[in-house]
Amino acid sequence: MGKKLFYVLAAPLVAVGVALFISSIVLLFAGANPLSAYQNMWEFGTRLETLIETLNRATPLYLSGIAVAIGFRMNLFNIGIEGQYVLAAIIAAKVGAEINLPPILHVTVIIVVAMIVGAFWSGLAGFLKVTRNVHEVISTIMLNAIAVSGIVSYLLSIWDVPDASLDTALKEIPESGWMPSLNGFVEIFTRDIKRVELWGFILVAAAVGVAYHVLINRTRVGYDLRASGENAPAAEASGTDPKKMIMAAMLLGGAVAGLVGLPELLGDAHEYNLRFTRGLGFAGIAVALLGRNHAVGIAIGAFVFGWLDRASGVLEVRGDAPREIVAIMQGVIILAAVIAYAVVERKRREDEAAAAAAATAQVLAERQAAKEQGGAS
Amino acid sequence: MASAVLLEGITKRFPGVIANDGVNLDVAEGEIHAICGENGAGKSTLMKILYGMQPADEGRMVVNGQEVKFSSPKEAIALGIGMVHQHFMLADNLSVLENVILGAEPAKNGIIDFPEARRHIIELGEDYGLKVGTRDLVESLEVGERQRIEIIKVLFRGAKILILDEPTAVLVPQEVEELFRNMRELKANGHTIIFIDHKLDEVLEIADTITVIRAGKTIDTVKPEDVTARDLAELMVGSELPVPETRESTVTDHVVIEAVDAAADDDAGSPKLRAVSMKVHKGEILGIAGVEGNGQAEFVEALMGMRPLTSGSISLEGVRMKGWGTRQRREAGIGYIPEDRTRRGLLAGFPLWENAMLGQQSMEPYVRNGFWIQREAARSHTGKIVEQFDVRTPSVDVAAHALSGGNQQKLIVGREMSAELVALIAAHPTRGIDVGAQAAVWEELRQARATGLAVILISADLEELIGLSDRLVVMLRGDIVAELDPTKVTPRDLGSYMTGASTQGGES
Incomplete structure (x- = not known):
């Protein structure tokens, strides 16, 4: 049991340690005192408001990480989350603004629209792979470009509402389509929260995480998906249709990707505008890698990344170093984690093989001993 | 020296x-x-x-x-x-x-x-x-x-x-x-x-x-x-050895698998299987002999629904399986021991219990209602397979790649045999495993036959083919070129049919 825990924890801990070490060197280079920088980040980062902001950042990162992980589990490298979520966000924002429904229903419709758009856009890549054998990395890169710099820019220009502000933005979603903040709930346990609101979408993200875990590990569909990813010919011989599995993984991943823009849309912005956060799709790849495609691991990865993003602001304020230093830290964590995982995995495989060889030899030896005893008597 | x-x-x-x-x-x-x-x-x-x-x-x-x-x-x-x-x-x-x-x-x-x-x-x-x-x-x-x-x-x-x-x-x-x-x-x-x-x-x-x-x-x-x-x-x-020999016949006249003029192409689209017809009965082991690459692999894939027939048909218990996917065939009771265990038979990085359910992942006791995986039931069922088929492993939770080839093969044979089968396709079931494990697999095939399975056995080991089969057919260039009685044929004769040196037409 102790060994199992070691296999799980060794790699991430080593990764964070290495990242701290290398970041310290970079900070020294930048002329900053690493200890004071870390201390400032820690002090700022452990404040209630920063933690709330961290959770707000981690929520979309988590959804993005899950979307990537669904593909990873079946050996598909779906790097199209970026295009899928931005396209889903703008269309869901438009639909949400145009309709008027009772509160819960309104939010539900927006969520469903976003999931359908995400699934559709990702499904295109799946369709191309299944029918024309186009590699999903190529097709999703293309689809990202088409969605982000093509369709979304165009939609933004034609759906822009001319109003008093000079902002380029869509019409605002009526209040029935907003997701309430969870501040009231958090404040039961803490002091009053100032300035920031904890977005309610974190509950949806948690539900998605649970659903992902159960689907992948506890159902036949998840098993088929993992089996196809591990060994496609064997999965086929077991009765799993590889093409169906590719479509399923792309559609599911896309549906989750569609949710990535919603925490911000429903919790804060309430409209799609030029300031809408981009880049969460690519960050999701890093988060999924860090979390080893595991529902809890991805949550931890999303939190770490979100925290670094949010706590880093203080570096500039206090004059320690430019905040971009955090991007270096994030990159180093990923690199170190990938390497550490590979090393630990090899160790685990070796230990397992040795144990199996031992079991075999044990049986042979016992048989031998029994025989000798039988012969002697 | x-x-x-x-x-x-x-x-x-x-x-x-x-x-x-x-x-x-x-x-x-x-x-x-x-x-x-x-x-x-x-x-x-x-x-x-x-x-x-x-x-x-x-x-x-x-x-x-x-x-x-x-x-x-x-x-x-x-x-x-x-x-x-x-x-x-x-x-x-x-x-x-x-x-x-x-x-x-x-x-x-x-x-x-x-x-x-x-x-x-x-x-x-x-x-x-x-x-x-x-x-x-x-x-x-x-x-x-x-x-x-x-x-x-x-x-x-x-x-x-x-x-x-x-x-x-x-x-x-x-x-x-x-x-x-x-x-x-x-x-x-x-x-x-x-x-x-x-x-x-x-x-x-x-x-x-x-x-x-x-x-x-x-x-x-x-x-x-x-x-x-x-x-x-x-x-x-370190002890006396078993031989690949089937005892008294259990063959019935109930046809389980019937192929009629079955033909199929290889991946490149050239015909690899030409009009193969055969019947396999309940309680019978039909051996297919042939140098590798003469259509046996394509025939097995067609049987399992992994390769479409270009003409002809294959039926199970009198029902044509046209349009059936692999899963439907498995659920109907066809077991499959693939010739290349690492490619077709195992999920190397998965624990043994998840390998035991491969091919039966829609069936009891591994899943409930065809959907929810029953982890505890699956583990204990795998434990039984491990014990019954003498798979040497520290536990059912180790990954399949940790096992030696012979033990992997025993797990595959065990999982297929522990399903409720009407037919079993065994392609090179003892390839690359030692004499001890080989004897165990032979015994299992014999038992399968005794319990009324229709077994198709493909093997490059001619002694094994002759010893276990009730009837032998020889495949050459996608055709069945001879049907032989294993009690009257030597490996040498069989070899000359396989290479086309003798033909049945010329003999009679």
């Missing part, structure tokens, strides 16, 4: 067990020395120690009269030891030339000297009768050719002592003969060969000296002229 390799008292312990327990091995210079033993007896560990992949805990190694201690294969290679692994280590998308020089590139002024490399490889090929096209892509080569490249690879690195790890396991009979010719040629040129094998007739044919290892200990070193295959097998297993 001087010793090329002398191992004394080699001991290697793994946590809780001794893999090698004071093993002695004396290989004379210029001989072919076979090492025999069951899977798990410690042969591979010993070879890994000799090749520097693992350090020994105790013991002395002497190579060419010089005491050595290796800490990596590099040091072994430097002393002229080369190893050809059972699983080839070749890059499919590189040419033969590039594969051979990979990691040992001859360079001139920092640039790879391809002409020199090519000249050297061709020279090696001529010296040892190892014919290869240096420009061919490895992915286009047959198994036997790939093996030749592995041998050239170690010769290219200057090996004088070659270790071949179960070289015949992946070869068809003709390729084995070719390999043996190459081995004799190498010997004639003064090379020493250590080879691991458990096909005893082969060992007796090629080896000059045979060392038998059992349960990590050296049991005996013998000369082939002094022993029979039976003696050797008994040395290996």
